[in-house]
Amino acid sequence: MDINEAYKILGVSETASDEEVEKQYMVWVRRNRALLTEQTSNNDLNMDEITTAYNTIKTFRQYGSVTPVEEQSFKKKVGHFFYYYKLHIVGVLVLLAVLGSIIFTIVENYQEKKALENLPPENVRVLLLGEYFNISNETTPVADNILAQFPDWERVTVNLNYSPLTVNDSMDVASQQKSVVTLVEDNSDIFLMDYANYERLVAADVFQPIDQVDPSIKEAVDSSKLVFSSTEEDKTEQLYGIIIEDMSIFKGFDMKETQIVAAIKKGAENKENAVELMKKLAK
Numbered sequence: 001m002d003i004n005e006a007y008k009i010l011g012v013s014e015t016a017s018d019e020e021v022e023k024q025y026m027v028w029v030r031r032n033r034a035l036l037t038e039q040t041s042n043n044d045l046n047m048d049e050i051t052t053a054y055n056t057i058k059t060f061r062q063y064g065s066v067t068p069v070e071e072q073s074f075k076k077k078v079g080h081f082f083y084y085y086k087l088h089i090v091g092v093l094v095l096l097a098v099l100g101s102i103i104f105t106i107v108e109n110y111q112e113k114k115a116l117e118n119l120p121p122e123n124v125r126v127l128l129l130g131e132y133f134n135i136s137n138e139t140t141p142v143a144d145n146i147l148a149q150f151p152d153w154e155r156v157t158v159n160l161n162y163s164p165l166t167v168n169d170s171m172d173v174a175s176q177q178k179s180v181v182t183l184v185e186d187n188s189d190i191f192l193m194d195y196a197n198y199e200r201l202v203a204a205d206v207f208q209p210i211d212q213v214d215p216s217i218k219e220a221v222d223s224s225k226l227v228f229s230s231t232e233e234d235k236t237e238q239l240y241g242i243i244i245e246d247m248s249i250f251k252g253f254d255m256k257e258t259q260i261v262a263a264i265k266k267g268a269e270n271k272e273n274a275v276e277l278m279k280k281l282a283k
Contacts, residue, residue, distance in 0.1 A: 001056045003060050008053075010024055011024055018061065028050045123270060124157075125190070125269075126146070126158045127159050127161055128142070128158065128159070128192050128193075129183075129191050129193040129197050130162075130196075131164045133160065133162075133254065133256070137160065141251065141252030142158045142250060143157065145248060145251055145252070146277065161186070162179065186265075190277060190278070191207070191262065192262050193263070194258050194259065195259050198227070198241055201263075203230075203231055205234075207241075207264060207266060208266045210240065211239045213271045213272065221278070222282070226243075228240070229241065241263045244261070244281045246280065262278050262282075
């Protein structure tokens with residue numbers, strides 16, 4: 001019912017006080033009761049309409065609208081639901097996105113694992129360590145060049161570990177920190193690195209003496225290319241490095257000119273092949 005119509009039916013003005021509205025409504029109630037008591041047939045008083053008008057005025061004055069209290073209450077409840085639970089809804093959506101990402105990663109890792117299982121076993125794993133190369137380089141040319149020198153080999157893995165020797169900015173700091181983490185997790189057989197990184201790692205007892213793997217290495221390689229060093233724990237000079245002379249494996253690989261030293265990591269799985277690669281590269 002329209003509010004203006006409600007005032008008209010109840011018989012009060014819009015400026016009437018709440019008390020006047022109540023009094024006028026009670027006037028209608030008493031008149032209706034009297035007519036019912038008299039049992040007259042002239043009772044044309046529409047009490048239902050008057051009551052509706054009264055409730056409309058009360059609702060309007062309490063809520064600023066003629067919308068029924070029940071409807072307003074429902075709208076408020078819906079509004080409160082979305083207000084109080086919107087963070088939960090967002091959280092659920094984020095959770096679903098995270099779960100989707102995890103599932104995708106698991107599937108992707110599974111597919112990658114299955115693909116690796118179909119590959120031939122690695123003959124040797126090589127790590128290029130230092131700052132003598134472009135960090136965005138593709139290592140495929142190096143792997144292909146090594147395989148070209150060993151026709152019996154089927155698979156060579158080459159990885160990069162960019163490790164700047166000097167720190168000029170925050171990017172260099174981040175690269176050095178990342179390099180340390182990578183070295184801890186690395187499972188390469190042979191490291192090809194600049195001399196400064198070789199000295200740093202050999203002192204930390206990262207490498208295995210080459211002649212312990214192949215005693216004939218000293219006769220197979222020119223003595224000028226043999227690098228003897230000691231560790232912090234063992235001051236005895238031992239053969240840990242070989243200076244690389246043949247740079248043909250780096251053909252097609254963007255790198256700076258520098259002296260490269262090869263060394264075998266402790267615990268290498270393919271250490272015999274690593275020594276064979278050293279012999280080839282030292283000539």
